[in-house]
Amino acid sequence: MNRFSQRTSFTFLFFVLLGIVAPEISKAQNQRHITAEVDFRKSAQTIEGFGASDAWTCQFAGLWPDVEKNKMADLLFSTKTNDAGNPLGIGLNFWRFAIGGGSAEQGKASGIRDEWRRQQSFLNLSKTYNEEAMPGQVWFMNAAKTRGVKHFLGFVNSPHVNFTLNNKAFSGDGKTNLDFSKADDFALDLVNTIKILKKKTGVELEYLSPVNEPQWKWNEGNQEGCPYTNQELAVLIKKLSATLNKTQLKTKIQIAEAGQLNYLTNHPDTAKSRQVEYFFSPASRGYLGDLKNVDRSISGHSYFTTSPEQKSIEIRKAVKEEVAKYDRLRFWMSEYCVLGDSLLKGEGRDLGMTTALFIAKLIHHDLTYANASSWQWWLAISTGDYKDGLVYMDKSKTGGKVYDSKTLWAFGNYSRFIPQGSVRIEMKLSDEKDFYVSAYLKDHKLITVAVNNSDDTIDLDLAGIDQKQKNVTIYTTAAGKNLERSVTVAGAFKLPAKSVTTIIANKEK
Structure with missing residues (x-):
């Protein structure tokens, strides 16, 4: 070392000690090394898909105009990529169609104050049918189908x-x-709605969910809604089943959209x-599991x-353990947005990573602790100053701006890359502080989703993949990245702070 370099080193050290210069080693202190080991002997649920709802905005x-609504549809459903290989959309494969109760035709007399929450129906107040009554929703259903969505559910508030x-x-x-004296007429109307949708789109609803959050009172006029006890719900389902027969x-009947897990x-x-037991235990008086058109979910x-x-x-x-008591029964997490709890409030639109990381962690928990086989968001498109949308749009009936969100893209780390039929595989982590990882196996491909909610860059050692492969594909959602694609060699996995990353690699031979 010459005198100049020696003097420079001493000067650098002096300023480091004073705290004026941040040495390179400080970056290393913000890195963590974590080992994630896949246990192929322990498989869990088979994934059915990821979706969202068309209520109320669609x-x-x-x-x-075509340009704006096609942009929204692409963000939600597209499986295409741009020239850099980055996804144009999150590839949802499940679409929830809101079957309205006719409050839109009633207008202000409906008692629902916000007209954007009044819902249309093919059935008129005059008891005749207007097959052109829901053009906006039908357009999105066709757009979903065109972009490859396979599963459609009609749900009733x-x-x-x-x-x-x-x-x-x-x-x-x-x-x-x-x-209930008109329950058979209600059931027939749902059948007629399914038939009209099939005529308009070529899609026969795979599932029909006739009730939504039956535990709530639904007496405030904020939106359409109807309470039911378990006993009332069982009576309705049996009548609907008889009509479908x-x-x-x-179409399969899907129950029960519980307001809380x-x-x-x-x-x-x-x-x-105790809805799992009430509807699926053969000893229960509300048993519905023997009805051939009731889905085992x-x-x-x-x-x-x-x-x-x-x-x-x-x-x-507890949900996982209860569902596991009944043969072939699956659990769906069928609706969520941020309404608020001690961690995050629902008020205030957030297009950034705070809500995205919160949701990515929640998806992880629902998939890994509750064994959810399907995970479905609430509003696919929102106009509100609220954390309830994947895509946002101006509150206008005629046109405006479209806004994507990091929540959309973080959701896409799951929905875009975990195909239907993937089997979740258990994992072991050396360090779980603010770090959540789940893995899925499909056709010898291991899809790993890592949620790094910490302030540290994480060096991930992923055991269970073929270490000889030269090209491992990674998709990262973080500040400035929306499912950004990169390619690396096996083992070189650096996960940025505050990020969601999907790693697609060959299974270990």
């Missing part, structure tokens, strides 16, 4: 107002609003709780169960 978004006790699409007293439709297991409201929503951490995990483990 009724207007589908009427926007409220029976049509023609079949409710108060002629409204929400309850007046917090009790069920369905006039008279048709050639292959613990309503599936042991919530104190006994008339609306039960659904719940992850609202209000995301914190504290240990409670969140325990609730999901």
Whole structure:
């Protein structure tokens, strides 16, 4: 070392000690090394898919100019890439179609204050049918089909107002609003709706969900909704099943869209709780498992169960254990957006990584602790100043700007790359602090999704992949990156701070 370099080194060290210069070693201190080991002997659920709902915005978004509405559809459904190999969309394979209760035709008389939350129906108040009544929603259904979506579900917030006790699409007293003397007519209307949609789009709904969050009172006029006890729900499903049996439709009835996950297991409201046992235990008086057109799945929503951490995990483990008691029964997490808890509030639109990381972690928990075979977001498109959308648009019926979000792209780290039929494989981690990893196997490909919620860059050692392969594909969502594609050699996995990363590699031979 010459005197100049020696003097420079001493000067550098002096300023480091004073804290004026940040040495390169400080970056190394912000790196962690984590080993993730795949245990192929322990397989879990088979993944069915990832989706979102067209409520309520698509009724207007589908009427926007072609360029804007096609941009929204591409963001949600496209499996194409740009010239750099980066995805143009998140490739949802599940689309939830909202079957309205006719409040839109009632207008202000519906009692639902926000017209964007009033829902259309093919059935008129006059009891005739208008097959052109839902052009916006039908456009998005066709757009989803064109872009390769395979699974379509029709869901109902409220029976049509023609079949409710108060002629409204929400309850007046917090009790069920369905006039059960008209339950058969309600069931027939759902069958007619399925047939009209098939005529308009060529799609026969694979699933029909006739109730939504039956535990809530739905008496405030904020949106369409209808409460049910378990007993009332069982009566309705049996009537709907009998009506479907008279048709050639292959549509399966999907239940029960529980408002919270613990309503599936042991919530104190006994008339609306323990739904897994009530509907799928042969010893239960509400047993529906012997109906040939009832799907062997039960659904719940992850609202209000995301914190504290240990409670969140325990609730999901309880769902997994309860569902596992019944042969071939699957669990779907069928609706979520950020309504708010102690960790994150729903108010305030967030197009950045804060909400994206929160959701990526929640998806991980629902898939790994609750064994969800399908995970479905609430509003595919939102207009609000709220954390409820994947894509956002100006609140206009005629056109405007379209905004993507990091939540969309983080969701895409799962939806775009975990194909239907993938089997989740258990993993072991050497360090789980603010770091969540899950792995899925399909056709000898191992798809690993890593959520780095820490402030550190993580060097990931992934055991279980073929270490001799030269090209491993990585897709990263982070600040400045939307499923950005890169290629590396096996083992060279550096995961940025505050990121969601999908690694696609060959299984270890």
